[in-house]
Amino acid sequence: MTDATLAGHVRPGRGVSRYRERQAILGALGAFVIALLVFFALVPVVWMVLSAFKSNAEILSPDRTLLPRQWTLDGFAALFEYSAIGRYLLNSLVVAGGIALIQTVTASLAAYAFARIPFRGSNVLFAIFLMTLMVPPQVTLIPQFIIASRLGWVDTYHGMIIPQAFTAFGIFLLRQFFLGIPRELEEAARVDGASRLRVFLSIIVPLSGPAIATLLLFAFLAHWNALLWPLVMSTTDATRTVVLGLREFQGQYFTNWDALMAGSIVATLPTIAVYLLAQRWFIRGVILSSGFGGR
């Protein structure tokens, strides 16, 4: 009788400790899996950075060490000697920056019209814009190239920038954002006689900082990363972007791993730096552009 009651009292106690034990094991397992995933995510980047400071002979030798046995800048020296990497960086900046800027300005103007100005055909036009989102960009690649080359735009900055600067994504994103801004704010200004443009510039734009910054950031990253359009449009160093330059460089110096790693760092460091500095914005942007989690 007493044994039974005792046992009855003990059992839940044991259960709790077993539960705690299980939680502890699960927690440790979770930490281990996180560590594995972080290892997976980081290894290529870390390995790239450390190897760029090794000599090519050391990279090619089968016994590896994580840290360079002898730190050297030979890879970077070769990269700058055998490729116009400085020019490529400038070109990438101009092209990605140009696309991001034009896309954001034109998309925000159009988004304002769709969000606020009632006009005939508004819904139809918006639907047409949205429908183009369904078409993969590779489908329009060939016609775009034919148009650009008929215009004589091959191997020019405007040829690299303008055909890529129009996408319905930005219009869609900003329209959603503008619709969430209370109308009363602009009604007052309109009653006082402010023009649409003035309302747009002095009320809507300042209130839409996060959405506009998101669009700029994402367009810039996407076009810094772009390969296909630059590949067909750029033919000389005058417009060659860093992504394209790196690809050419790998074609010529196939096994110069030190220089290739140096080039990869130069190409990808700006995007990683932007991400680390603006990671809150970046994460908000990913969520905002997906439409989940509201504004």
Next chain:
Amino acid sequence: MTSDATPRLPDTRTSGPSPRYRQPFYRSNGFSAALFLLPATSGFLLFVCLPVLAAFAIAFFQWDLVGTPQFIGLRNFAALLKDRVFLAALWNTAYYTVGVVTLSVSLGLLAAILVNRAIRGIGIARVLLAMPYVTVTVAMAIVWRWIYQPEIGLMNALLGVFGIPGPNWLSSRVWAMPALILMGVWKSFGYNMILFIAGLQAVPASVYEAAAIDGATGYKRFVHVTLPLLSPVLFFITVISIISSFEVFDSALVMTGGGPGTATTTLVLYIYEAGFESFHFGYASAIALSLFAVVLVVTLAQLAVQRRWVSYD
């Protein structure tokens, strides 16, 4: 997702102060809308709408770099069906997509669940896990090409620790595609993780409390509570991942150039080869349209079956 359902207020501005007063046309809604829309629409017409229509037209022509284009009807499409490279590209792209989407979505979900807890330092883990997504694909494809080198690469060194002799990844017909898939997963799972975390954080704590009262914990709670609430995010991620995997190009071009043979030739890579190495614009357009058709069919199919498993309440 559709927060634009807010009722539109009746627009009183256009009526003006008195019935006799008419606004000048340059103050009218139509005119200002046109001005606001002009830059985007003109660029759009020339560089998006026209190319979309042209893509359909060009596919019916034999259109080469030199010489006048000739209308050949459906012959490009007929040739596609007999083209071994095209069929290989179709298969390879499907293989890549299935591999990347299943692994990257499940890894993203696993990572999201593990890092969606208040532990010290977890924020850093989150930032690091999402980092591959922002790296430059061509640069990292070069790094991965090196990782996969048989003698000096990291991959086989790692396998060697466990006593597994690794293959010559990128030169193997069998292993080249899994190698590309692994890099694709590496690059994309962090993006999925970010969205899954947002989805998990949108689940109110009261739901979990209610589930706990009903006795659902651990695995049961995940399957019956978390997963259904996460289903809209899961659906979105799956659709987006499939579309972007179908468009894989950069890593294949840099790491394998489509080889060995046609083992890693993807649809977009074949569009590029047909269009800008052989300069058969018509044929390349036909390949591009088939890519479009596949993406469209898969997306519509997903939309059709989503009602069965996605709950929006």
